[in-house]
Structure formats: C-alpha cells, structure tokens
Amino acid sequence: MIINNLTRQNHLHQVNQIFKEANSATIISPYITKNIELINFKELVCLRKVTIVTTLKPFDKDQYSKIHFFKELYGIFNSLKVEFEIFIDNFFHGKIFIGEYADNSASAIITSANFTDSGLRINNEWGILIKDAIEIDKIKNGIIDKIKFKCFNEHKIDECLAKIMETPIPVIEKNPIKLNLSLLFEERENYLGIKTNATFWLKPIGVSNDLIPLSAKFDEVDSNLHFSKLKPNGVKEGDVLICYAVGHLNILSIYRVNSELRNTGNENDRWPHYFVGENLTPNYGREWASQNVTVTNQKNYFLENNLLNITPSGINSFGSLMRGADKLKLTNEFGNYLLNKILKIDAELEKV
Structure with a gap:
C-alpha cells in the first residue's frame, strides 16, 4: 500500500x-x-x-x-x-x-x-x-x-x-548565515492552478454562541466545509473559500473547492450541504490565532490602499455575513489579495 x-x-x-x-x-x-x-x-x-x-x-x-x-x-x-x-x-x-x-x-x-x-x-x-x-x-x-x-x-x-x-538555550538575535539563494528563485506562475473562472468567497466558520477556540487548528489536508439548508448557489468546484472565524473574525485558512456539492443526508442537520475543500494554507492554518489577520483589518487596508471594490456589488461591506449569511462573493482583486497575503505567511511558517 x-x-x-x-x-x-x-x-x-x-x-x-x-x-x-x-x-x-x-x-x-x-x-x-x-x-x-x-x-x-x-x-x-x-x-x-x-x-x-x-x-x-x-x-x-x-x-x-x-x-x-x-x-x-x-x-x-x-x-x-x-x-x-x-x-x-x-x-x-x-x-x-x-x-x-x-x-x-x-x-x-x-x-x-x-x-x-x-x-x-x-x-x-x-x-x-x-x-x-x-x-x-x-x-x-x-x-x-x-x-x-x-x-x-x-x-x-x-x-x-x-x-x-x-546550559540554557542561547538567544540568537540574527541568523549568522546571511546568504539567501531563495531570492533568486523564480516562482511558477499560478503554481496552485487556480482556474481563471474561479470565484472567491468569504465563508464564516462557527456560530456566535460557540466561537472557534484559539487553540483550534485548521491544518488538515482537506476539510468538509458546510453550508446551511439553503443550497450554496454559485459555489462550484475550483472556487476559493476564504474561511474566517465568527466572532473574532480571524482568517482561519484558505481552501479550494475540490468536490461536487454533497449532503449529510440528515434532515435535522443545521448545515447539511458541504463541499470538500483542499487546504491551500495548512501552515498558516496551524498558527492562525497568532497572526492577527482578520477580515476587517484586511478589508480596511485594501480599501485604503486600492481604488478597487471588495464585493462585486460595490457596497464593500460584510453586512450580509453579519446577518447570518453563510457566504459572500468577493471581487477577484480582493480575493487574490487575501490569497497572496495568507500564502506569504504560510510560506514563512513552513516547518520541517
């Protein structure tokens, strides 16, 4: 095997x-x-x-x-x-x-x-x-x-x-080796294979009376990402789900939809619909609680530094999510900004 x-x-x-x-x-x-x-x-x-x-x-x-x-x-x-x-x-x-x-x-x-x-x-x-x-x-x-x-x-x-x-472990303020050949590496274009027709979605995880604990890890290779009894219309295989925690609003990890829409088969399930999501940022997902990357501070930064919208409607708010929606469509510009932001942190956190 x-x-x-x-x-x-x-x-x-x-x-x-x-x-x-x-x-x-x-x-x-x-x-x-x-x-x-x-x-x-x-x-x-x-x-x-x-x-x-x-x-x-x-x-x-x-x-x-x-x-x-x-x-x-x-x-x-x-x-x-x-x-x-x-x-x-x-x-x-x-x-x-x-x-x-x-x-x-x-x-x-x-x-x-x-x-x-x-x-x-x-x-x-x-x-x-x-x-x-x-x-x-x-x-x-x-x-x-x-x-x-x-x-x-x-x-x-x-x-x-x-x-x-x-003999306590010494405090080493700087890496004594200054050579960094990785600066000469040329990154493959779109190495993750994000499709040109992929849609970026902001997706909440957890509920207001049961917040995601700061000790939780989101570093599994893939996860079942659940939606409410209303079918998540518009979400398709290959789309990118930027998941954040209800309450403290930290981004938890970023997933690519890697399956067709599935159902738990339990009619009493509050979140019966789900996709399998491939975790694109598992190293970040293990350390998300210490990164202070929230959907709010990233929205504010993006709007202050770009003449671009974060949502296709141009309203540029997360109002529907605050009222209980289970997803929000983002512009490709804002979605790619968040993806690249988290990917950069993920690479820095990569461990043996």
Missing part, C-alpha cells in the same frame, strides 16, 4: 491505524514532534511498550525540545504502565513506524515522513505499508542492534534536563 499526505488517509491516519491494536509501537525518525498530542497514546489500550529511535546531535537546538518531549512521554507512559525506551543514533536518516501485535503479526510504514506534524500530515511525503512480520523484525533489530549508545531511561532524561538547566 502506498501512503501519501494528499488525502485524509495520510501518514498520521495510517500510523494511528497500525498502532491502534499494537502491543508494541516503534517510532524511528530523526526529527521528533514537539506536539505531545500528535498521537493520543492514552487511547491505545493494547499498548505495552513504546520504542523511539532518533538523533540527538551535539550543538543542535533539537536537544532541548526532544528531551522535554521525552520527559512528557515518560509521564504519560508511567501512568499507563507502558514500558518506554529511547535509543539515540546520530548516523541514520530513515523513517519507519512499526506496530507489533499479540498474534505475532506486524505492520510497518517505511517512509520519507518524519514523526512531526508536518511530516505526517502536511509535507509532500510518500511511504509504503508492509505486513511481512519476519522482514519487519529484521529491519527493527537490524537498526537497534547497530546503535552505539545504551538505551535512555528516565534517569538519563533527568540528567539531560539538569544539564539543560546549566
């Missing part, structure tokens, strides 16, 4: 699937997430042992984040009575996720994707799922048997934390 991050059946989904019934889970990845919630280990009721193989290179800032992450994991696994072991190998590059089961079967994902939010869900990564338990055992033991250093236990993690206290 080939795995990629272009659909909801991405690496994160598949890793959760192979860990779901596993007695033993092995994570082999040079880069490790800082997000303790990336995998909800508390839901893995069969789990008895977790092994992580990663790098911990000297003079690298990665040392600080990984040690704190491992300490958090020890807290979780101690409460669950799950055995936890950490191996350090600074001379490997491969990424493998292994689940081993009570009946001696096993599954493994061999992939380019690191154990990070971006690697498992956002980056353009590819992997293959295998279920040959004998070969998987050879791979796992072949990696662990060649590791130079003893397994890290919690005592060793505490020693590392003490050393971190003695």
Whole structure:
C-alpha cells in the first residue's frame, strides 16, 4: 500500500491505524514532534511498550525540545504502565513506524515522513505499508542492534534536563548565515492552478454562541466545509473559500473547492450541504490565532490602499455575513489579495 499526505488517509491516519491494536509501537525518525498530542497514546489500550529511535546531535537546538518531549512521554507512559525506551543514533536518516501485535503479526510504514506534524500530515511525503512480520523484525533489530549508545531511561532524561538547566538555550538575535539563494528563485506562475473562472468567497466558520477556540487548528489536508439548508448557489468546484472565524473574525485558512456539492443526508442537520475543500494554507492554518489577520483589518487596508471594490456589488461591506449569511462573493482583486497575503505567511511558517 502506498501512503501519501494528499488525502485524509495520510501518514498520521495510517500510523494511528497500525498502532491502534499494537502491543508494541516503534517510532524511528530523526526529527521528533514537539506536539505531545500528535498521537493520543492514552487511547491505545493494547499498548505495552513504546520504542523511539532518533538523533540527538551535539550543538543542535533539537536537544532541548526532544528531551522535554521525552520527559512528557515518560509521564504519560508511567501512568499507563507502558514500558518506554529511547535509543539515540546520530548516523541514520530513515523513517519507519512499526506496530507489533499479540498474534505475532506486524505492520510497518517505511517512509520519507518524519514523526512531526508536518511530516505526517502536511509535507509532500510518500511511504509504503508492509505486513511481512519476519522482514519487519529484521529491519527493527537490524537498526537497534547497530546503535552505539545504551538505551535512555528516565534517569538519563533527568540528567539531560539538569544539564539543560546549566546550559540554557542561547538567544540568537540574527541568523549568522546571511546568504539567501531563495531570492533568486523564480516562482511558477499560478503554481496552485487556480482556474481563471474561479470565484472567491468569504465563508464564516462557527456560530456566535460557540466561537472557534484559539487553540483550534485548521491544518488538515482537506476539510468538509458546510453550508446551511439553503443550497450554496454559485459555489462550484475550483472556487476559493476564504474561511474566517465568527466572532473574532480571524482568517482561519484558505481552501479550494475540490468536490461536487454533497449532503449529510440528515434532515435535522443545521448545515447539511458541504463541499470538500483542499487546504491551500495548512501552515498558516496551524498558527492562525497568532497572526492577527482578520477580515476587517484586511478589508480596511485594501480599501485604503486600492481604488478597487471588495464585493462585486460595490457596497464593500460584510453586512450580509453579519446577518447570518453563510457566504459572500468577493471581487477577484480582493480575493487574490487575501490569497497572496495568507500564502506569504504560510510560506514563512513552513516547518520541517
């Protein structure tokens, strides 16, 4: 089975699937997430042992984040009575996720994707799922048997934390390397493939008595974008939906309509119609709450600096949205302005 991050059946989904019934889970990845919630280990009721193989290179800032992450994991696994072991190998590059089961079967994902939010869900990564338990055992033991250093236990993690206290991470005000060859890169025209007949829409998410929490993430590869019982006339495949939060008005992420109109089939559903939207700005969608980009401040800026309208009617207000409409058509000029604004932030936020 080939795995990629272009659909909801991405690496994160598949890793959760192979860990779901596993007695033993092995994570082999040079880069490790800082997000303790990336995998909800508390839901893995069969789990008895977790092994992580990663790098911990000297003079690298990665040392600080990984040690704190491992300490958090020890807290979780101690409460669950799950055995936890950490191996350090600074001379490997491969990424493998292994689940081993009570009946001696096993599954493994061999992939380019690191154990990070971006690697498992956002980056353009590819992997293959295998279920040959004998070969998987050879791979796992072949990696662990060649590791130079003893397994890290919690005592060793505490020693590392003490050393971190003695040597706090330095504040580096400027990047010592000034060379930036990316300034010479020539961007492909319309690299996202936005169609010339695409319409830009402003779409609210959430309701006034249930606001989107600032901790919410809008970084999935795609999402179901729901509309009211009135069919969203005019919206078509290929259109661009600029989604913002009801209440605080922050732009959450930007989506391209990637399906025909669908229906939940539930006659009591308040929002029965929906399109699948491809997320064009997942990095921004993960950090939207800290960006202070609202539909209001962007409308005001655009109107103050351009002799152009934001809506085809020329009224240039969001009045219908404030009165409960579930979409508002924008001019191509304003839509492209918002798209380029968020894409620029998205590129700056791109992580490993």
